[in-house]
Amino acid sequence: MFGRNQTDSSHINNRTTDTRLSQHTIHMLGVTVLLSQLPLLLHLPGWLTLPGIALTIAKLRTTAVSKPLLQPAVTVILVLLAVIAVFANYGYLFGRDPCVAFLFLLLSFKYGETKRNYDASLLVILCAFLLITQFFFRQSLVSAVISIPSMYFIGLSLFVVQRGNAETNTRTMVHTTAKLFLQAMPIALILFVAVPRISQTPWNNGGSGHATTGLSSTMSPGSFASLSKSNEVAFRVEFDGSPPAPQERYWRGPVLTGFDGYDWFVMPQPTRIDSPTGPVRDETSSNSRVINYTVTMVANHQPWLLALDTPIGIPVPGNNKKLKVSMNDELQIDTSMPIDQPLRYRASSTLTDKFTAVVTPDGATLITTSSNPEARAFAMQLRSQYADDASFVQAVLQWFNKEPFHYTLNPPKLGRNAIDDFIFESRRGFCEHYAGSFVFLLRAAGIPARVVTGYQGGEMSDDYMIVRQSDAHAWTEAFIDSQWQRFDPTASVAPERVEQGATEALRGDTSQSLLSKIELPFFNNVVLKWDAINFAWQRMVIGFDSEKQSAMWRKLGIEKPSAWMIVIAFIIAACLWALFILKPVGDLLGGYGRERLKPCEKHWQKLATKLHRNGLTRLPGETVTAYIERACEKWPHYRNQLQLIKQSYYDGMYSAVGADPAHHHKYALTIKRELAQINQL
């Protein structure tokens, strides 16, 4: 209709002071509550959240304005029930998950009993708070995007509640909220960029029993095969220079020296190297290429980092200052706690396949236990044919290459002496089979050797590399000529695994279940694009730490400003903002759409606001005369002032004389003067 909301007249009557919410407002709040609750459905157990959602919807569907859905006594019982349910589910009350679940339910209860303005304001604030809690669980781009509608509705609800139900029509409110929302974006952006960063997120993200993905500290036949089926991203890398060639992309992870006859595992407490310059620089490889890069690791809940073989320094974590990183003499990079949030770190490596050991390998690197007698015998026999270690190792590799070994994801089941079974019977296996048997053969022949796990490969997407779980790999290192040298027996069997990646190597394999990638160029493109977007989010938003911030200031040619500078800059910015942005919006809210208010109008608006606050609201279509008349009736002792204001307002706004700015100003001053006398209403 004509710029007015055609809502029922009940709240027009009590618009002045009151308090009861209209049906329309209740609905608006309901939508806000639902939108704030929805993202948490992904993170909380259904049997706790669904009753809450049901209650919200029930309230949303009720039509009785006057009666709240929940009586206070019922609410008390419900709150008690909620405490019990939350405790029953989690076993404790003070932690991230139970607290969020409890807040989730409280929000529904609060909405259920909402009937007054006061409740509504509180409810909207609670919604905003609940909306934030989803970021305790996940800080992805998707979480950010799905919270936008709820934020908009929170803004709209605030508007609706503050404007007393029917004062402004819905369309205006929707538009104005959208406008304010859009205007708030640049401010939020500036605040995000300029406010000094807190390096550690204030909440503790751990202790939620996530299933770990990726590498583990033990390796048994079959463990890598399952990993290879996962297309999940393990980490992403940005190289300072050009990326290494495919056959050089060995990402070093846990080093498995321990062997119990079947499983390979990380040996506890090896010597730690804490020197920041890194452990070893090999003379022979000193002229090989040094490469610097930044890794963004997905939270894998494991206490180690990955680096290109061979790392030459301890990586420096960027966004988690509390995390302590160390490297042991096996060049395995450990962290003081599991990686529970996406982590960015800088690392440097030389692209070499050998390095000088700091300490001579101990007996652990020779342990073969008493298992696998056939393999042991075979190793002894082969060893007798070759004098030096290097040619023996080459012979073993050649043997793997010559014999009909087959690279497959679905190897047959192996017995207790798994290595015997594998190298003489089945001869079908995956990287862990080859690496394990190879190390076993070397050890049996008296050469110190160990299994290194990590990732091999990586796919370039624009300017960064994606390494997926399917790139997980195991290779070996043997101690020859006082150097640890890398050997990859898998490469002898299936060279394309190293050069082109696991997917390519398994192309002929009967089980294509590994290929979660679909062979459609368009689809692959979309997947890569999506990954690029996610990564950009990780890099630019989640990974925007104090260091990046300093870098940004440097790029702008400014020293990192002090907190004071920032505060002053913001005060100035806020003033400018108020002057140029908020004022036109304020005029717009007045409903006149004029660029600038005339002085008389401005002072008149002040009076109108004052009267409105004291319970006398100007009705739609009410003239100044009628409005002032009502005011005079209500406050007869101000009659003179009010009449004078009215007269001056008319003269200033409507008369021919008032069109002249000088005279207009005079009338405006009269209004101001009289207005000052009206103090206590």
Add this chain to the structure above:
Amino acid sequence: MPNRATAAENTQLDAVVDQLDSIVVGKSNELKLALATLLAGGHLLVEDIPGVGKTTLARALAATIGLQWNRVQFTSDLLPADVIGISIFDVHKQTFQFHQGPVFTSLLLADELNRAPPKTQSALLEAMEEHQVTADGNTYQLGNPFFVIATQNPQEQLGVYPLPESQLDRFMVSIELGYPDTHSEREILAGTDRRDLLDATDPVMSVDNLLYWQAKARQVHTAPAVLDYIQNLLAATRELALNGKCNNGLSPRAGLSLLSMCKAWALLHGREMVIPDDVQSVFTSVASHRIAGSLRKGLPITTELLTSVDVG
């Protein structure tokens, strides 16, 4: 203060209002509207049942301002010539001689306009618009001022030709007199006969004075804020018409009429500027018959508009 300057001068208008009030009792607002219509140079449509003082109103106006006046009772067999005049062959002069009809006057009371056939109606309405009549190829100017008060019986009756909306637009203002309240009725019953009263009335204003006040009304200042308000109202009626809530939106001519009436109303109240209150006071009478066909049907719509469109 600009409106004080004219206070002394304005006494003449106040005297007219007072004298009208004493003749047609209890109808102060309608009298002012009629007078304002005269000042604004428009024509007046009175919708009412017989016997509530329409003729008295016309005669009172004529008597108070000293206007020459005529009355035509419209009937179903009335011809255009009966209103504007007729050419008759003069045997002595051997030429056709034009005999002026009742329209050649300053104030014409057209009683029960809707009884006349459309041809006759439109002859009068044309005269109202053009301020001239054409007969046998000759054009005759009407007097100045020329003011028509037409009455229309709102009750559905046989043998009437309701004015189409396009014709209604020619009337600047429509009013309804209605029954007098108890107090006024007693005064009418107990007091002197209205006819005697009218005969005894002396004009308090001359025709020249009237022309002066009409010119003065045109000079009343209208601020942009008021024009905004008027435009908003016009736009609101058009929006209503689009939504099918009334017959027509207000035309630009209606807008001009509204503005003229606002100025005349302001002048009548001793102001040299139009304020939104003036707009609100005259809006219903100017808009009702145009948007809904009659005052009675238009009243709820205009009331809704006035309580919904924001005052500038």
